Amino acid sequence: MSIMVADHRHGQGHHFLVVIVAAQSHINPARHLARRLARTAKARVTITTPLSSHRRLFPGSSATAGELDDATEEAPLNLDASGVIAYAPYSDGFDDKDHLAAIDADLFMKKLKSVGSQTLATLAHNFIAKGCPVTCILYTNILTWAADVARDLSIPAIHYWIQPASVFAIYYHYFQGHPSFTFTAADEKDSSFSIELPGLPRLRMKDLPSIITTPNAYLSAHKEIFVELGKYEKPIVLMNTFHQLEASAIEGIPEMELITIGPTVDMSSIPAEAVGKRDLFEEDTASGYMEWLDSQEERSVVYVAFGSWTQLTGRQVEELDLGLKETGRPYLWVMRKDNRVEGIMLERDLKEGKGKVVEWCSQVRVLDHKAVGCFVTHCGWNSMSEAVTKGVSMVMLPQRIEQATNARLAEEAWGIGVTVEVGEDGVVEAAELMRGVEMVMGEGERAREIRRKTEEWKEKAKEVLCENGLASKNLELFVNSLSKYK
Numbered sequence: 001m002s003i004m005v006a007d008h009r010h011g012q013g014h015h016f017l018v019v020i021v022a023a024q025s026h027i028n029p030a031r032h033l034a035r036r037l038a039r040t041a042k043a044r045v046t047i048t049t050p051l052s053s054h055r056r057l058f059p060g061s062s063a064t065a066g067e068l069d070d071a072t073e074e075a076p077l078n079l080d081a082s083g084v085i086a087y088a089p090y091s092d093g094f095d096d097k098d099h100l101a102a103i104d105a106d107l108f109m110k111k112l113k114s115v116g117s118q119t120l121a122t123l124a125h126n127f128i129a130k131g132c133p134v135t136c137i138l139y140t141n142i143l144t145w146a147a148d149v150a151r152d153l154s155i156p157a158i159h160y161w162i163q164p165a166s167v168f169a170i171y172y173h174y175f176q177g178h179p180s181f182t183f184t185a186a187d188e189k190d191s192s193f194s195i196e197l198p199g200l201p202r203l204r205m206k207d208l209p210s211i212i213t214t215p216n217a218y219l220s221a222h223k224e225i226f227v228e229l230g231k232y233e234k235p236i237v238l239m240n241t242f243h244q245l246e247a248s249a250i251e252g253i254p255e256m257e258l259i260t261i262g263p264t265v266d267m268s269s270i271p272a273e274a275v276g277k278r279d280l281f282e283e284d285t286a287s288g289y290m291e292w293l294d295s296q297e298e299r300s301v302v303y304v305a306f307g308s309w310t311q312l313t314g315r316q317v318e319e320l321d322l323g324l325k326e327t328g329r330p331y332l333w334v335m336r337k338d339n340r341v342e343g344i345m346l347e348r349d350l351k352e353g354k355g356k357v358v359e360w361c362s363q364v365r366v367l368d369h370k371a372v373g374c375f376v377t378h379c380g381w382n383s384m385s386e387a388v389t390k391g392v393s394m395v396m397l398p399q400r401i402e403q404a405t406n407a408r409l410a411e412e413a414w415g416i417g418v419t420v421e422v423g424e425d426g427v428v429e430a431a432e433l434m435r436g437v438e439m440v441m442g443e444g445e446r447a448r449e450i451r452r453k454t455e456e457w458k459e460k461a462k463e464v465l466c467e468n469g470l471a472s473k474n475l476e477l478f479v480n481s482l483s484k485y486k
């Protein structure tokens, strides 16, 4: 098999290998970073995903884990056409599993590390054999073992943090033993109890990442991130955020060089088919959802989506269904095939003309559409970054991981959304959802203020992402500062 990579006119001769897990939420920021590295630094970039997702992205691929593949994605934003993103698979130990959510976290982490390290090393050696050695490994959350693979190859490994910098800061202070984390069992139950950390808004227990409050295998994986970074004096971390949005959290960690290269969202919203881009889920183009949006009034549609992982309970889906209809507003709802709930009548929605349910859409294009008035979201960081960049206010139903923290930031620090309350059974009821939607889309003072702030942040994101904006400058800074690892 031949590997197609960028031509050989690469600035500083870099070949970045971006290692991610089998999730759309890692693929999107990896792709974006890869395109920009190819364009800005004229670097050659290969994204390596677990074999299960590689096969879904490239159904024609016959490569096995660690083998070079000829699957490529033309970099659509690579204006001078000098770069091509290549893809190659490694193995996370679960080659035949399409969805990893049901796998025991301990088992997953163990296999990911042992099988992942081996197959990533094989891949890197195959690149050497082909005469295009990797010069730097970039790895996302929970893949810290990739740094050991890089060490064996005597090349640098850089962490690419794909959640808010504020969340990184929470973990950092937690593992540093910040005194705010010495709370008692009584504090944990006290709803008025909150903690203070450098550069962050006050955080209640329910605002902390669930990995800290309900420890599991992912907590030790997060500890490994900071142990690895602690081996270096002023380590570099690439951050998928922009400085203004999280300046104080970033400045609260002067020990590290946190380089903000986000938000990793395309300003241009190019249709996926135009660039041959595939997702792990198939876009529901047959539903005609973009044309349907075209037929709706400006800022009238409630867009509802819960990312690529969240599995809502049947009762939650029912309450959402009811609440959405009762708002009386048109809505576009992404209900993935793997989270479909019996009894939600897609045909009825279509007939009434008020709602449309699709299995997967091009979310960035939807958020960019003038008909969209608000985003009912689970607060995954990609979704939130996209909402900020496209200027869409949010009704927030955080589910797990760091989503509650993200919601707190959006409500308290940035003022661009409203978190709805869960009932005692952990479900957001229809009436509460309606309250949230009105709070964001209505004519009240709070709604106007939220929309004003949303516009403000959109403008700031635009400045960062414009040509020669901070996102590009910081990426150049990053590539240049890699020499310190030589």
Ligand SMILES: O=c1ccn([C@@H]2O[C@H](COP(=O)(O)OP(=O)(O)O[C@H]3O[C@H](CO)[C@@H](O)[C@H](O)[C@H]3O)[C@@H](O)[C@H]2O)c(=O)[nH]1
Residues within 6 Å of the ligand: 024, 025, 026, 028, 162, 163, 279, 305, 306, 307, 308, 309, 310, 334, 359, 360, 361, 362, 363, 364, 379, 380, 381, 382, 383, 384, 386, 400, 401, 402, 403
């Ligand atoms: O119909 C859809 C629905 C979603 N998306 C995209 O899918 C991605 C979803 O990512 P995200 O919003 O981050 O949600 P999750 O998939 O849930 O992300 C996981 O990973 C994120 C990054 O680490 C974390 O912030 C989340 O908490 C975690 O659940 C986004 O880019 C969306 O644009 C589509 O393109 N079409």
